[in-house]
Amino acid sequence: MDKEKLIQEAYLVSHKLEENGNIPNNPLYPLMIYKGAFLIHPDDEIEVIKTVFAKNGYTNAWIDGIFDYHHYHSNTHEVMGVYCGKADVQFGGEHGVCIELDKGDVILIPAGVAHKKLKSSDDFQVVGAYPKGADYNIKYGEANERPQADEDIAKVEKPDSDPVYGSKGHLFECWYNQNCENV
Known part of the structure; x- marks a missing residue:
């Protein structure tokens, strides 16, 4: 894999999502969408994304779509x-934001932020992974999940590296320096 051909400078879109009913979202970190982070060529295998994430400390990867119901970790x-x-x-839950995701986009979802696929093309496929290979739980926005979910979210540490750019990148601008535009 030629990293320079695969990774390109992404346009960042960020959203600070407030609590939404029984969905806690995240009071500290915005959702970050790296539009066009990967230039995926027709002969690239899906493993190229998994490899970039793993190199930057995001493992316990899976390949699939996105659930069609609100859930969060x-x-x-x-x-x-x-x-x-x-x-x-x-x-962000029932009253959250709707984002069109395209081939090559990367999404960094803070702990507590709900996500749900509304519709997709038949060939829609993503690679998911977690900082330091964390085992993830699944929460559904039920009232009995809180306040424990809020306590768990507060304990989740910031990742050590950006999932795409490693020791540099949007993660440090937004989550460490709080220097990103929240749309």
Whole structure:
């Protein structure tokens, strides 16, 4: 894999998502969408995304789509890279934001931020992974999940590296320096 051909400078879109009913979202960190982070060529295998994430400390990877119901992880952040297709995904719960994800986009989802696929092309496929290979839980926005979920979210540490750019990148601008535009 020629990293320089695969990784390109992404346009960052970020959203600070407030609590939404029984969905806690994340009071500290915005959702980050790296538009066009990967230039995926027709002969690239899906493993190229998994390899970049692993090199930057994001492992316990899976390959699939995105669930078509609101869910979140209270014990870890999550990164997803779109390998193929496109989808409309709602982040933040029932009254959250809807983002169109396309091939090559990367999404960094803070612990507590709900996500749900609304619709997608038939070929939509993502690679998901977690900082330091964390085992993730799944929460559904049910009232009985809180306040424990809030306590768990507060304990999740910031990742040591950006999922795409490693020791540099948008993660440090937004989550460490709080220097990103929240749309």
